[in-house]
Amino acid sequence: MLKPAEEAVRAQVDAVREEWRLLWRSRIDDRVRAEGIANQFFSLLSVERGTVIVATRAFKPLDLMEILRSQNVQEVDRVLGPHPSVGGWAKFARTVLNKQSRARRWAEIAQPRNHDENLQRKKCGRGWLHSC
DSSP states (O other): OOOHHHHHHHHHHHHHHHHHHHHHHSOEEETTTTEEEOOSOBTTTTBOTTOEEEESSSOOOOOHHHHHHHTTOSOHHHHHOOOTTTSSHHHHIIIIITTSOHHHHHHHHSOOOOTTTTOOOGGGGOSSTTOO
16 A cells, blocks of 8 residues: 555656656657657656757757656655666576576487497498598
């Protein structure tokens, strides 16, 4: 059960998230200048109409965590979760699961078979191809 203060914070965060989604869905893409521009005013995000929100050169992108901190939301990391590069399931999969050696496990499961047993050699076993 959430406390009333936590419910108010959750409602505020949800409102900011909704504006954040709307900002990125409704942006205008200027292909000539390679920029993304906000097409309306977003009061909770402090973004005015015509503000460049994404660009390719010398640009500091908007950060949802900074916006929430500017609105005095406590424990932003707990509300949004950590960035994938810091931690979480995606980083666990990249760092731990992908580093495990599958070849070693496969060698333990599969029994090496000796093909030379009970088989007649071609051309009496002469040649590099049949020497194994």
